[in-house]
Amino acid sequence: MNSPEAFADEVVEGILAAYPESLRSAGAANRALVRADAPTPGKVGIVTGGGSGHLPVFLGYVGSGLATAVAIGNVFSAQSSDAALAAIEAADAGAGVLCLYGNYTGDRLNFDLACDLAQANGIRTTSVRVADDVASAPADRASERRGVAGLFFAYKCVGAAAERGDDLDKVTAVARRVVESVRSMGVGLAPSILPTSGKPTFSLGENEMEIGIGIHGEPGQRRGELLSADEVADQLLDAVLPELEVSAESRIAVLVNGLGATPPEELYVVYRRLHQRLEKMDVTVHRAYVGEYATSLEMAGLSVSVLRLDEELKQLLDAPAHSPFFSQRDLR
């Protein structure tokens, strides 16, 4: 880091310098970025955004078959409504814009404000918030849940729907279906350190873990003793599966996401157990994603997300996608 105040801006500068063929600034002092090849006339734009400190979330999912533009906030802080408006305007190709982001009040309030202003300028917008973290609120208050790594599945499927030419209503419907079909839960082993304050977001004893952690260090359901990888896998799987009504005939996609400081090796040890469990249940894992998909600076820990697939979501998940942070061949 250089200066904490310049951190978020310098990250964006570095990214723009690294990937000029993929991303360009959409104004708002580089706090709005757009695919270098946007807009594609007739295609629905997908705009995302939120605080910095979660790479590849959010801006890493701007690319072909993914989101069109992004609005970038300071570390762990909402994007400004200005940046959101600039992203919406840059993403609009005449077919309207879906704002697709994590369910955080500040992010939502600023996106809503930007949508007010965009609509006043004649751009049709819809909004869908990803709220996959089962630890953040019970099922009967699911609309209060926060969005975590399940965002990846949303970008992947919804981006593919926009890419194939679906109109705004259809793209929005796909987004809603993904939100209904994805659940996540995480465990934290060590906190992130806020660049501005230099302080950890929470503190844990030597042999403790926080079960149900959010991607800003929000506390989860409980604090418990450190578990083995298999026990963690079991607890997370048992937390995310029930609401999805996954049964022997189901086909799912699984994401084991590292929060930043946890080695990829550990994620595979966890996936190994998930796979064994799911195999025993006769559930088909259509595709497994393992890696750092939504992080929290130096936080250690991981989350498990499950997306229940229907035929259409399966097609959309397997469609190609390319950004500087995520690249997938056409797997259909």
Add this chain to the structure above:
Amino acid sequence: MNSPEAFADEVVEGILAAYPESLRSAGAANRALVRADAPTPGKVGIVTGGGSGHLPVFLGYVGSGLATAVAIGNVFSAQSSDAALAAIEAADAGAGVLCLYGNYTGDRLNFDLACDLAQANGIRTTSVRVADDVASAPADRASERRGVAGLFFAYKCVGAAAERGDDLDKVTAVARRVVESVRSMGVGLAPSILPTSGKPTFSLGENEMEIGIGIHGEPGQRRGELLSADEVADQLLDAVLPELEVSAESRIAVLVNGLGATPPEELYVVYRRLHQRLEKMDVTVHRAYVGEYATSLEMAGLSVSVLRLDEELKQLLDAPAHSPFFSQRDLR
């Protein structure tokens, strides 16, 4: 983690479970893996290998346009000669096998032993060791240098050469050219913890960094006070450029590699500075790679690698490549 003894094996099991369409076991109790589609008759095989704990190195670079097979050792320990032999046999499609790996004595001794045995079985083999870490020995003892993140460029270019059908001598020549053309150096901010002992590989004061660190926590050139991201970028760039004789007309590729626990955001802050410096020198950055390409469990820190490009290496770098850990479209 479950048990420290089972760690390396459980990681491999998880990876095989996650990517059945990409990788399969080549025997040696899962310590040798091969591309699911290997062998391709007539194509030169590329075998790599080494200790666990460095994902995506080594097995993450087995894929199309990359390596063909890999031999996997325990954490930070050489692969066995048995596993290396199994990988060589699985990778051989009749056109011979290049063993391409990092320059560590144990890895080399076991690969050499495997090559002895493979040659006795009629498989033609060559060996090229990547020795890119300038901090590990001075230029006049370059053959003693260890291999670090520069391995990525070797896999990328050499894999593309094999994929386009070059014969063993040509593939080996490309590998030698990459080794001559790539230099790296890293800084460490926090150690990895060995799963078996539970002990950190080194210790640093609160405001210290180790300059010239290796990917197993080997000490580097010196220990110094914590520097800003820009200062780190300057020191690393100044360490890697001179031997490559990079000048105003040069075209290079840059890799900013995270050692594991350092947030991706920091890597972009460093890249931002590298880019500014290189721009001022009129050096063309043909392509920038930023992320975790060669890690060291929970070690915090980063390294900078520079590959000097000629027309052929540029073509090979831009060729497509796909593995579960690294995917790149055809950028030619």
Add this chain to the structure above:
Amino acid sequence: MTAFRVWIGEAMDRFAAAEEELTALDAAAGDGDLGYTISAGARGIKSALADLPDDVSPADALKTIGMAFARGNPSSFAALGAAGLLAASRALDQVMSPTHADVVRGFEAASETIATRGGAELGDRTVLDALVPSIEALRTAEGETTAQWLAAMIVAAREGARRTSEMTPRRGRAAWVGTVDGNKPDGGAIAYVRLLEALEATQQPPQ
């Protein structure tokens, strides 16, 4: 407009001075960014007003004020306040000389938007717990002068803000940061009180 501009400009200086107090209140229950939201937003409003033409309509002035406030800091409070101000602007569309009824309508539109957008109810320890009773006071203060309306609103807002000390946060960051340090009122509610107080303290005698 010039008198209005001077008034609001001075009020914004005074409002911005509440920064330290609001930082501390928000830090006790949230992330401590509320002070900056207010100071940056107030400064933004003052300079945006300076750029407006003299014959600007109340609706356009409110829209400008709202957008300027939002620009100060992308916080919940700023976005909610801005959304409220934009709603008030729409409610006063075409009105050139707002009557008491117009002002009530403007505040009601703002309050409803803040409630809808924020999803908070009375008693959730938010700005609404000061705002809603102050509008009630404004409504029943019909027929008196701006100064008297303000005085009545301040009494009600202070009482509403005072009561938030006993409430548990259910919205915003304060909700997951958990327990509130000490027996302190909600920062957003106090911010609203300070706004009204700043408007009262800087009000010009009627021309």
Add this chain to the structure above:
Amino acid sequence: MTAFRVWIGEAMDRFAAAEEELTALDAAAGDGDLGYTISAGARGIKSALADLPDDVSPADALKTIGMAFARGNPSSFAALGAAGLLAASRALDQVMSPTHADVVRGFEAASETIATRGGAELGDRTVLDALVPSIEALRTAEGETTAQWLAAMIVAAREGARRTSEMTPRRGRAAWVGTVDGNKPDGGAIAYVRLLEALEATQQPPQ
């Protein structure tokens, strides 16, 4: 072959018993895995020999021993030792009853391969510092019994290993782990001494 098998089997048991000492020596300068290399390698050799046909040639026996030793632990020492044994096997190709000259040739081939593969020179604090002088002693011990050859080799190897205490490691992990704790000899050199001692202690009287 049966006598040979018994001898080597017993020697391997003895050799494996050096595990603790070698772990400690390697840990002082390296990563401490040398003890395991020796115990696992020795066990592997013993059981591999048990599977060999009675009429196996010395060359094939050496090859089997080498591959079994490599399989114990993928360490530098195991791979170097195995490469040395494979080289000795090649040197004794076709020889059914090795003479003193054959044995010297076998040791020389092993030593050269270890030197080439490892890139170490005499004085670099490695197994070579015990191995090379022991071969010199074997060479000048021409004409005597196996027991006498061994005794001469042990004297020379011990003296060579002793001297490594004063050397700085330039190869292997010990080189970058840096300073060696205390005034200890090189683990690999001591391992070689322990091997010779084990062979001597378990040697059967000539039949």
